[in-house]
Structures are given as structure tokens and as C-alpha cells.
Amino acid sequence: MAQEPAAASREGGQAAAVQAYHEHSKHRPERYAPGPGRLDWENQPDPWRSWEGAARTILPLAADGLATRHAALRRGELPPPAPFDREHLGILFELSLALSAWKSFGGSRWALRCNPSSGNLHPTEGYLIAPALPGIPAGVHHYLSRDHVLEQRAAPPDGRNEGSEAGWEEGWEGDWTRAFGGQGVLVALSSIHWREAWKYGMRAWRYCQHDCGHAVAAVTLAAAALGWRARVLDRAGDEDIARLAGLDRAADFDGAEREAPDVLLQLGATEGGIDVDALLALAGRAGWHGHANRLSSAHVDWPEIAVVDAAARKPRTAAAPAPSLPAPAPPAPAALDLPFATLALQRRSAVAFDGVTTMAAETFFAVLDALLPRAGVPPWSAWAWPPQVHPALFVHRVDGLEPGLYVLVRDPAALAELRGAMREDWLWHRTGPAPLPLYLLIPYDLRATAQLVSCHQEIAADSCFALGMLARTGLVAREPWRYAQLFRECGLLGQALYLEAEAAGLRGTGIGCFFDDTMHELLGLAGGEWQSLYHFTVGGPVEDVRLSSLPPYGAARRAQTPKT
Template identity: 25%
Template sequence: MPTGTIDYHERTKHSPKSVREGGYGLNFDNKPTPYKEYTDRPTVPLADRIRPPQQSALASIAEPTPDGDPTREPRPDLETVTTLCYYAAGITKRIDRRGRSLLFRAAATTGALYHVDLYVVCGDLEDGGGDDGDAGHGLEAGVYHFDPRTLSLNVLRAGDYRGVLANASGDAGVADAPLSIVATSTWWRNAWKYGARTFRHAFWDSGTTLANLLAVAHALDYRAAVVTGFADRPVADLLGLEPEREAPLEIVPIGGGDPIPETAPASVGSITPDTAPLSPDEKTFPLIHEAWAAGTLESGAAADAWRSGRPAGSVGTRDPGDGDRLALEPVDGETASSRPLHETIRRRGSCREYEREPISVRKLSTVLDRAVRGVPMDVRGEDAPSLSFVDPYLIVNAVDGLEPGAYHYRPAAGELERLRTGEFRSEAGHLALDQRLAADAAVCLYFLTDLEEIADALGDRGYRAAQLEASLTAGRLYLGTYAHRTLGGTGLTFYDDAVSEFFAPRAAGQTPMFLYTMGRPA
């Protein structure tokens, strides 16, 4: 019997016993390459230069909904594609260590294994010109794969195939967008280290990648939102994917006001482009594919019904209680850090050591205020709360002006509700797989949901939405954190049931989706 997502989640939970008994040595001779290399497809270069978005990182992540005005702003062009791809998934940092060059990309990803790829599906796009008036080559309508090694695109199909995405998604934004970007996961690249947990990581890591992508799109004033509901097989066929190895996760339409020509195809046959092996002996993990298959949709009509059939309001979250309320103190836009988005993305890392020094309550308040305003996602209702599927819980150990303890964050009210009082450094470290990093952090922020409620409301595909809402919000927390010179942050893994028990009784029936930590870097 195929594995449903709740069963998958239960079978991939961490506990002290599972971590103790489940370890296995990594075969570095069989480590997969972090790049997809086509051997039979032509490439086209992206723009010669990248024009970094100058808007501040805090302003860029504070967009609760798509808000670009396609009638006022220029149509996306080749420079737009270059900027979006580079700041979402490009190589932004090089560190030379022990005679080796380590290349790091724009968004955080588990184990730096980079299993998330981006594909571009577009109509004809202009070059974007330049201040010197030198015209370039533009980008012809087609289906492309972004290669971060060379900042180029692999040509998978020539022609306007936006109608395939529109038909598969049944989404009006996709049908009106000049270009859409599709995020995928290549399972083995992550499963080499993490095994069957890779299906979780697919949404963790695509979420942080899309947080960058949305921030850049909004900074450039383009409408952008995440489409999670679509027929999976047609999208995989369009991109030439075998879902047992690599599967589509999300579609992000960029811009608007460019309807698809009536002559554009709405369906295509599959293609099988040739790619270089990822490693000498690629392994498969059936549980990953079964969890993915459990949530697939068959048609655009089914995707539209899935979106429109969800209940109003939040799902999987918990109502506030009668604990003490503490109003947060975010600074206004004039006072907030003005570090530009492009500098923040380049600066962002994953903190490896914290000082046990307090951080400012105003900085914590500002990061939370800007990052937790709601994910622009197709399955959210128009009047939905800031978070529709997950609850943020905090362990606070070192914040000036905030008593140490456990809290439940209410984004709409801008308040923390105190659940427990006391310093919980030891507990914070234990919950995060007994890692000192969590014990030393000033704040540990968990996103929890009730998967039974999610499945009842949204079926197995709802698991993807809950994971993505948590991880994309965490991606914004990364950007909000690194917009401040004195702050650092990182995501960590956790003992699932122990986290639920720690935040009980409020979190009874809920399970953690994501853990983000922040504090003062050592």
C-alpha cells in the first residue's frame, strides 16, 4: 500500500533512539554532484551583468501578498531572469579551505547539498538593454534549466509553452505571467546523506530558495506568488523529469499582463534529455517517491478544486490562551536597518557558533514583524491570517527586555503569549538533536502544525503546503536576521515528539515542521 504523508512523517521522525541507531557512514566516493549537467542540450548565456535590487532586505520580505503593478512596471526581461535566478540559487560565496574551494549558494539548504533546481518557462523576453544602449540577445520563448555554475540556461524546449503550466495549474496568475519559474528536487542529491527524510527537505530547501526569489521579485516590483496546486505529471513531462529521480515542487509566476497566445500548446509529450550521472552508484529511496506520489494531482481542474475547496481561516493551528501577553516592539521603516537585499543575500550564511550574549528585543521584534506577514501562496485564502497552516513557538533564552521562557507568537496581534517561564538552554539543545548551537542561541523558533487537520482539509498535498509555509517564512527570517550586522541565524533539525511535548499542552496534537535559531555570532 502506498505511503501517505502522515505515515511518511511518522516514519521519518527523529528520536534519540533513532538517531543513535540509524547512523551510517557516508561514502564520499559516491557523493552526488550538486549540479545537473546536460550532455545533449545547447546553452544560452544569461545577461552579462546583474543589476542588484537596491530595496532594503526588511522591506523586501515584508510583502504579505503579490503587489506588483504590471500596468506600471516594465515587462520582465533577460536581466530580470538573471537577477532572479542568481539571487535565488546562484553561487554567491567562495571559501578556500585546506586547498579546496567551497562554493555556497544564495539560499540555505540542508547539508549544502543543493538538490533544488530552477527552471524557466517563458514567452519572448527582451534583453533589458543597458545604460550604454548596447542591445543584447534577449531570451526567446522556451523552457530552460538554470545552471548556477556558468550563469547560463540549458535549452530544453524552444517555443512558448506557458500554456502547459497554465493548463496544469488552473491558476490565473500563471496564465497571465510572461515567465514562470519552477522549483524541483533531485532526491538522491539530498538522500545521499539524509535518506528518506529528503521529502521533508525538498520543501525546507525550496522554501528558503523561494523566499529569496519572492523578495527579489517584490524588490523589483513584479507580482510574484507561489503556486502549489498543479497537475504534477504534465509539469514533469514539460521539464523532461522522471519523478522517481527529480520532481516538480512549486511554480512561481513572475509579472503579469501577458496572456498566453491561443496558438500556444496546452499539453506536450515527455522528453528525455541526457544528463551526466550524479554519482557512480545512485541509490533510490521508495518512501520518498511514495510520499510525493500520495499528494499528486491529475489535472488543472483538480488543482483548482483543491485550492478552492479548503476551509476558510487557518488549519492546523491553535487558538490563543490566557497566558500573559507581551507586545513586540518593531521599529518603523525609517529606523529599521537599510541594508540592501542584494548585500543581505550575499552576507547570509548559516551560523556555526553563537555567543551566549543577549540580542535586542527590538531587533527580534523587527525580524518577526517583517518576516511573518504571510506567504503569497495559492492555497491561502484572501482573508487568511498571516500564517494559515503553522504556529510559531519560541524558546527565548537571551533577549534584552524579554523574560526567558517559552512563548506562542501571534503575528496578527504582534504579541507573544508566555507559556512557561525560565531559562531552557539545556532543553533547547536537547530538542535540536542535542546540538550546542541551539543551547547557545538567543532564540529558537519552531513552526508546528496539526497534520491530521491538514490532511482532513487538504489531503496529502496539504503536507507540502504546511512544510512550505514554515520553510518560506524561515527563509524570510534568514534575510531579516542577516539584514542586521550583529545577528546570525541557522536552521536545525529536531526530535519531533520531544518538541511537541515541550510546548504542550498548547501544542497537543501538533508536530514540528521547521526550526530556526538566531543570536549573536561568535
């Protein structure tokens, strides 16, 4: 069916706004994207969003007892599903959005979390939307990582059930629970753009989308470790997510920074579905509780962020055809066969690399293999769309592999287009194990080039390898909402790389500061069909011995863990 003229005109205007933001937010050697210039420490945002007046449910800290190993998840082998209850949902959040450690230096103290974040700023918030479960009441709950608790935002009207006195099954709570149909729970993710804009200015919106992708992968993998399948509900629009999570309730944010809806995930059975429309109707009847805390006393307005966020909002769409993915293949074993919980809790971002550590070619191939989407393998099993992001790699220190520029083609259907979009004189020599679609473009020592492209950061040259993620941004002209989606797919890749680096006995770090068009010129890319949206690097870390490390939750908090 042909698109209505008004809709086509509206989408054309949105695509133009997205394109304008993308160009204006690029870093260039002669001009960085507009930023604050200096950090206003007096207005540094509170790292915790909390809801004053909302009832709290204390979650257990029980991830240490989870036996699932990372290697099993890489093969798509999930354990039997755990029950949906307070204990296991506590593990879900402990391994995805919770604190992983406290760091201190010179009288300052700050928290690290399981999900990666640009500058450790953490703009992503999580909401559990659940039926009545053992230990957790039906409704909408905000996850507060500082305390590892759920704050109940939506509850039965006036704190009780509507309907007759015959029982809860005839009231709001019963209707709410029936809408889930025994199909699991929902997790909604949102972003507070100010948390990033305080430090990064205009480019912050990009980083919020990266962090959302990190969080999607973190939640999906934590769910898989509990035996739960996860999938992004691709039909849902951003307005649906906002209404369901209570993000559209302006009065509840009065004086506080707003949250932008990002993603809605279903955890549990993937056959059938949860009646989201019924939940949306019931959300309008719910009793909503809590008022959002204000994060900063003053703000700097970045109107371009508001414009691109509005232009890239996702409407309701038809369900995407399930991507055709190959069956899982036995991946090369990681260097360290660790329990997934250990890996998730020890993940860190490197601040410097030693410039001498090397990695074996077999380990390098195993890391890249884990980035290939395969049927039933998390986190890719949660993503509803075909892969649109392909890493271009600067290989520096991989034993048995020539230094040079390589491309990992994550979708065989994209190979011809990528070759046609880049320089004609690239080699495109297939290399590595037969199942791995890795291509050598040019053998050359590109450490200086990698450092230049990454805003002159030595971490891109001192590593074993660095990469840029090439995304098919031509999709945005037809569907502007895909702009955010592409950054989130990059974030999924980033979280996978973080975990694979740890499993290889190395460390990774995302690079948000890179010279966009310098990377494109290096590859010979012209026009806007392909753009690099996120960079990453993996190597041997240099630890800062001046920092002290403390457990994420102290003994007093652990003593509050409910006994089950």
C-alpha cells in the same frame, strides 16, 4: 459533493503512507531516523545538474545595480516592474538560486548559494518557462547556477517553427508566446532526492521540502525586488509541472537521477493568467534537447522516500480561496537598512554562536513581525493558502524580554485550537507591541531544553532565540498532498528568518535534526493534529577564520556578461 468511494479509499491509503513515513522518519533520543551511518565520499553527488546538448544563454551578473531596499519589500513597496528580458531575469536568478561565494579549506573548495539548503546539498532545481523575450528564446530553460546560464530544454520542433512561411507568429513559438498572454513568465521548481538522501537517509525527503520552501521565498523576494508580483499556481498538479518542465521524459534521464516536481510560480501580472493547459499541449509538440548528467556512480535505495513522495503528490485542485490577510502595517525598522541584493548575497548559515550576544527587544519584535502574512507583502503574497505554521520560541538573550517559552500565532483563527491542543497550565500572556500576536507560555531559562530538543546541538542554546515550527498536520488525513506543502511553508518562514537575522546584524541557521516527540511532549501536544516540522535559531555567529572566501563568479565569467 460527496467524494467517490474509490477516491476516498485511495486518499486514505496515501494518508496512511504519509503518516507511516512521518513516524518512521522522526528522531528520538534513543533512536535517530534511519540514515546512511557513514558518508560514502566516493559517491558524493555532483552538486550541479546540467543538460548535455542543450543550447545555453549566458545571463548577466547585474544585481549590484539593483536599488531596491529590503525595508521597502518588508512594507510591500515594490519598484516599478522591470522588463522581462535577459538582464533582469539574470538578476532574478542571481538573487535567488545562484552562487553567493566559494569557500575553501585544506585543499577543498565548495560553493555557497543564495537559497539555503540542508547541509549545503541543494536538491532544488529551477526551470524558466518563458515566451520569446529580448535575449531569451521561447521555451523551457534549466538554470545552471554553477555557470549562471540558462540551458534550453524545450524549443520549436526540430529547431524551427511549424506552420506556414508567413512568420513565427503562425508556428509553435507564436502559439507558445500567445499562451502567456503578456502575463509574465513561469518558474518551476523540482527536487533531486538523492542529493539529500546521500547524507541524511530517510529524513532527506523532509529536507527537500524545506529547501523548496526556501527557494519559493527566494524567487518571490528576488522577483519583488524587480517589481514583479509572484504567486504559486495552486491549481496545477505535480503531473502538470513534470510535463511542462520535461521532468516526465524518462529517456532524457536515462542513467541519471530523476527530479520530482514541486512548485509552479507565475511571475508578473497577477490579474488574468497564463494558459497552462495550452502550454502543456505545446510541450508535447516541442523539440526537447539535452540529457541529464549522472550525479553519483552508485546509490543507496531509500524506498520510504519513493513511497512518501508518491503518496504526497499533488493532484490538480480547485483554486484555493484567496486567504484573507491584514493590510500591511508599518513594521519596526530592521537594525540594518540594506539593499535587498546585498542582503541576499551575504546570507549565510551560522555553524556556531558565541553564547553572549544579545538582541534588543525591538529588533526581536521586528524579526517576528516579518513572519506575519500580510496582503501584498512578499514572500507571503505568493502563497495561495492561509497560514498553517506557528513558531514556538525559546527566548534566551533578548534584552528587555523575559527568557521563556513563547508562541507566535500567525493566524488569529488558530489561537483557540492551539491553546486547546497544549498544556492547560500555560499562561498565554500577550506580550510585545499591540499588533504582534506573541504569547508567553512560561518564563524560564530553557537553554538546556532547547539544546536537548535540537539533538543536543549547542547552537540552539548559545543563540538569542531558537524555535520550532508547529504545523497543522491534521490537514494531511483529508488531503495527503498538504504534507509537502506544510514543510514548504516552514521553508518560507526559514528563508524570511535568514534574511531578517542578517538585517539585524546577526545570523540564523535552520535545524533539521531535532527530537520530534520530545518537542511535542514539552508543549503538551498529543495526537497528530499539530507537529513540529522545522527548527531554527538566531544569534551572534562565531566565524571560522580557517576558511577562505572567494567571489561567486570570477573575473573571466563576469567578462562574459552581455552588454545591454
